[in-house]
Amino acid sequence: MTMTERTRLASLDDVPDRGSVLFTAVDGTGTEEEVIVVPCDDDPGVEAWVNRCTHENYRLDRGRGAAMRDGQVICPKHGSMFDACSGHCDNGKAAGTTLVEVEVAVEDGAVFLADDEFAFAHEGGIDDGDGGPGSTSHLSF
Template sequence: MSGYRLTTVETVREEGSWAFTAREGDADREVFLVPCADEPDGGTAEDGSDAGQPVRAWINRCTHEDQRLYREGVGAVTRDGSVVCPKHGSAFDTCEGSCDNGEAAGTTLRAIDIEVRDGAVFLTDDDLAYLSEGLPDDDGDDDAGPSSSSHLTF
């Protein structure tokens, strides 16, 4: 068992989401964690799947447009077990990453491999190397928030 210790399940639950930056090849990737299951320490379901995983990690981009789902100072907006895109309102299941509504319907967020051990969350994705907690300095694309065409309000 290896991996970089990111945070705790408790922190993700208390904050509602948690983000970090990692390196993949020559590019930096933004990743966010969101609560999924209610189990305190995750574990493995009877069928061998990780259905009991208490948090999930996703690349911080909507599949419809290059839009952040997690923003500094706001976090990831979640509602009824979904992460909601602030631009078009597409809702991605927090546990599966799939979307069945809005502009991103039929797509799935890119998952990042993590593991929960004794309440701590570890980055175990072989393609990513941890760089820092939080998002990199903003390049200006999301400073004022997205210009929304969604009927949803937050």
């Protein structure tokens, strides 16, 4: 597949400095997965992850952008923090785990879905009205 055949997700300027761009993709089994694109200091400037904490499959971006601090994505339920560039967590209930990566590419200031395991479905979440259970995190946003 050439870059021109890949799905354009956003411009780099659309990815907030402390937040995410949310979209839904379909994996090889036909299962819908929410995916977040987050800023990263490493080249190419963004990374993409399946939108769920590894601890309890809780949505990191519940439709308003993922909470971020100091280059880390914060789970709003228990406060585990995942490195935005590597997806690794070294604290909280998700310590020792890594988010599921979704490959993206950046070309001419635009972010493209580049993962052969996923096909773009639509912008936004699977069910934007489902915010999930309330937070038990000690962190405030």
